[in-house]
Amino acid sequence: MEDLKQQKNRLKIEKQEIKERHLSQLITKDTEDEIFSISDKDAIGRESYFNEVKGNDYYPLLKYLIWNGYIDETYNDYMTYFYEGGMKKEDKMFLRSVVEHRAKEPDYSLKDVKKVANSLRSIDFDQEESLNYDLFEVLLKEDNYVSSRNRIINQIRIKKNYDFLVGFVEKKSKCFTKTVTSICKFWRENFDELSRDGNINFNFLSKWAIEILCYVPEEDLIEVDKNKGLSDFINKQKMQIMISDELIDHFVKSALSMDIKLIDIRSYHKENNLFPKIIDSNLYEISMKNVNHILKEVYGENLKVEMKTKNFTVLRRHLDTSLYKYIQDNMEIYIGALLKETEEINDDYDTVVALFKQDNISDNLKQEYVKKLITPITSINDIVYDESWEYIIRNGILVYSEENILQYFQKKGLTQDLITFINDGQKELDFNLTEEDEIKEDLFLIIVSENNITDEKYEQIISTLGYNYPKFDIEEISNTKMNILIKYRVILMDESSLSFIRENYFDKMEKYIQLNFEEYLSISENNDMQEDIPLILKMVSNNIISEDNAIKIFNNVSGEIRLNETIYPELIMICIIEEHLSVDDINFLFEKYVIFTENVKRSIINLGIKNIDQIIDREFPINLEFIIDLLKYKAIDRFNKISLMLLVIEDYDQQDVVNCLKLIGKMEFVKLFDPKLRPKFKANRENKQLLAAFMEKEYIQDYSLDEKEEYYHYKRYKKK
Template sequence: MKSKQLNEIISRENIDDIFKVISTNEIGVESTFDDIKGSEYFALLKYLIRNGFIDETYADYMTYFYETSLSRVDKTFLRSITDRRAKEYTFKLDNPSRIIDRLRLVDFAQEEILNFDLFQHLLKSNNISNSLQIFLNHLKNTKDFKFVGQFFDTKREVSNFVKYLNTEWPEMLSNAIKESNLTDKQIRLYSIYTFYYSDENNIRIIDEEKALSDYISKCADYLDIESPDIQKLIHGLRLLKISFVRIDNAKLELLEAVYSNCLYEINFDNLKLMLKKFYPVNEDEEIHHKNYTLVLSQPDSHLANYVNGNIDKYVDVILSNSNGKINDEESVALRILNNETIKLDQKESYLKLLQTSITSIVDVGDKDLWILLLKNNLVKYTEENIIEYFGYRESLDDNLISLINKDMSKLDFRRIKNNYDEEKVEKFFNASLVSNELFNYKYREILTTLDYKLNNLNIVGIPEEKLCILIQEDILEMHVENLLFLRKHYPNQVLDFIEKNLKEYVNLIAYDDFKIDELLEVLSWNVEDNIKLRLLEFTSDSISIVEKGYSTQVIKYILSNNFDSNDYYYLFSTYEEWDDEIKQLIEELAVKLEELSVAIADTKNVSKKLLEKLITSKELEDNIKIDIFISSFPNLDKETCKGYLDLLGFKKFIKLFEERSRPQFEKNEVNSKLLDAFKQRNWISDYQDNINKAGYYKVIRKT
């Protein structure tokens, strides 16, 4: 019905009812319009209305004929202000300018003044009029976000609306953000227009509580703006020091401006975005594990400069997003480790994740990091790194030992030894010398290639296998002090030490330092006889030659100077095995033996030739020869016995072996001994005094 003209509503059927209308005012007084109905022109009026010649706008139409007249609509709006009965904001005004002229300034502070047409007209001025100022302050004082939001959506006079409202009510946007008095869309667009139309000072005032900058920084799609005024936006963003936490759906040209002005927070999402948009990077794996390497691949880029200017924060980001490992290039890793801005605990965390080896430990300026470098196996296996780390720690700590032991590569310090202070190298040698934890083959490599000698050993507790290395590699020099120290603390290694340094040992040994047991060991070695003979000169103690395998020269010396009387039995039985010189010595020793006959009696298998030599010896008295002969009886056969009897001049006794012979023997001590020997040998039964011939023995043969 509201969309139809009045004449379209009237019909033959309802015309009478329509013109019988009754109106009731606010106090209940009814008006039947009888004065009009009673007019002689009422019928004409009905005709004009029914045929559309006049309608409800008739009063407005009449105002065209009077310059200062208000339309009915405008009068209605003015009446609503005076009656304090507000119209809707969208109430259409015909001539806002004339309405304003009829309003008092005080009227602009009333809520009924709120009208879009009127407000739009006020905003068209190039500056803030008193009326507009009061209007805006009314919005501010009443916090009328409803009117602000709805008018903003009409997009009328946007530039002045934003500029003037921000001037008079700078807190509006911050309050709207904090209390959600406007929609997200309105807030976002209004903030953009604020950058477009408000001056720097006003923008700063608006963001005094940082609500706007915080909102923008957290708004991920803020940069998704159609046809943005990039220059004004970036100027405003820089003014508020905006740092976007996350960026989604940004227009590329605006993103480029944000990137070049570093208006984003350094976090992993933003780093990933910038690397993918402005670097040729597509692999997420590399972004996680080689982030700083990628950033520095364009060292003069905005990203590289931004990161380097905020390196401590950046390091925290990559540490948290490396997925357990970092594969930065060595030069890049060194930039992290040598950056004084980065805190020590950050560097330590970085090293725990780093997989890249450092070629030279001295390239890491902060020596406090060296320990962690070694602990995490991040140092290349080189002699230089070992020496440098040792110089820093002045000890072979667990980390350095682990580094040395971990690699099969052969160490050779000769190449670099002269590059370092001799005192440092010598300290390293001494520390290595007493390190029980070093693998033996590494122990050998270090000490041999450092090429130092140990001339005064005074260290207790070196494992025997390591001491063997010192001896084998000629590191431990042969000195009396070292020898005495080994005897006391490392007795099991003394002989190895002597054998390795035998000539030196022989040259330095003195009577006070001589030990017989060392001599006995040397005698068993396959070394030159003159060495053995020189050592033999230090002692007159008896030395056995039994089953020793000594050379003839050594045996001759021993038999001549160190004869062991217990060796008689061995010599008597092996006489025929020796050369003539030794035989001669054996004979001489036998001749000198006081109890020679006893020794022969106690010796099994006495050499027959030796007996023959002794029996015929001019050095022995006859009685001794007889005793020797008798002592050998248990081991003699008849033929041998005959031979010895012949040599001794007892040919008569040979007849005892002849069955038909009846020899008689003069009674004396010698014959008595011989007959006793024959009897014990069971070659005769007995002997007795011969009753037929006084002074003789009679032999009783075996039956």
């Protein structure tokens, strides 16, 4: 069944095509006999085979003329040319030109155009010879010629006879609208093809396009602009579109259905009644040239600098306008256009804050906006889009304040951007004025170990945050920053922190102890501070801590305290000598005995008494004053005094020997140095030791016991 339907439709088409062909087009070798043997019946049924024609001697010539198109189905019309009372001569000549395919100029004047139109077959309207301005005008005006009209339009389309169309519109301007609407209904792609031709001038195309928008129904318009050629052309129009007021609404309706967006509306002025409709209907592309033109022409904004650097600020002065609402619905496009045209943006602060609250702007554009922004940002928290904070801080537009530092830190942490921001600020920081205690504490804990902060800013922050760091355990803090931490007592003095500082920052121990001495002293009560003793001794010497406090520390030290040939304050010396002396320091004390205070000397004497045997055995160096004081000391027995005296005789000169002999009551030996005197020496151990020493020192030449062994004889050296 379906095949039969298709065959029927195909036959209908072939039948119609045969009707529209000229007779000469139907005659072929295959159809010749059939066509020329045709018969005809009249009204009463009589059949004629045209034998009188076929028997004529000119029948072959007649066949030739018909076969080659010299005689056709219009022969009767042709014959009227020779008789009066029929068509006008001009009209007959036109018809003949169509038949003979000899086209006349399209502006050839016809007299009875309707009669001409009625005389032409449908197929004639497919020929170029039918292109006549008068004829086409009638076809357009009369609805009963729709088929013929469309055939002419179709041949214009197929054969690209655009010159005829242009000429017709110029000649028959009153038919312009009907021409456009008729063509658009039949030939949908008319504008696309006309605009691609390249030989049609711009003004014609502009008028043609505007006419389409003003008159063509919406259902046809959609098809006409299917490929967007018409809307693209309209969008690129730079000249004002001038139409009468009654056409404005239809134009706008059409433009809206085609999504028209005029690229450049700077030629429009408020005197043009279409201009407000273009603005209210958003029939323009969002670009800075269009936006600024509207601001200037419609809203009276005329400050070039503001329009360039504060464009969004200027726009926000007109919140209730169609312009502002249009831009709000297309912020992505607006910001993109703004950024292309602007090197610097100096919008008012409220405008900047409002912009970043909008969620219809992409992150990328917000970031690009910030890169060009020079408006100082008072509070970083006002910028709700925190992804832009890095660019705000890098661009140097964030106001330098403690609050901004804290808020940025809370959101982003102590980034390199924030460190640079802190370092570059000219204002002195004081976090005492801020209230965000939790954030401040977090900042403190992070910034303590941050060596990239300048020392100046580090001190300002540390000193005003006001926090302490218990159980301090951070390594590799710079020297200057450790000084700051200790200066402001940030590192609490506890056993853990003290131990860490001692191991990792020993050069800071002195200041650390000094500024936290009470706490240190308290720790020392339950801890042996042996490791710190050299430092404590230094601090005592420099009057940083008192002797009494140092002694309190020493009292809890179990080990030796080295003097290292250093003289300390009196009480310290006494304490060390009596409680913590190293045997390695005894030499120093004995040798330098003379330089010490009397109280210290007494301690050294006591030390000497304890080590008298070693002194006598010369295990320690001999100092005469030290020996003299020992000789004076009653606690030393007679035997040891004689032993000390022997050392004096051996090491010192005669006068020193005399003085020491007097101290121990050996006046008889003193007399030996006076040649006039003859002292006697009883035979005993002391005298023997002394005489032996005198002889060794060559104070006497010899000595011996007398016969009774009661006294020693001695012999002096003879005078030379």
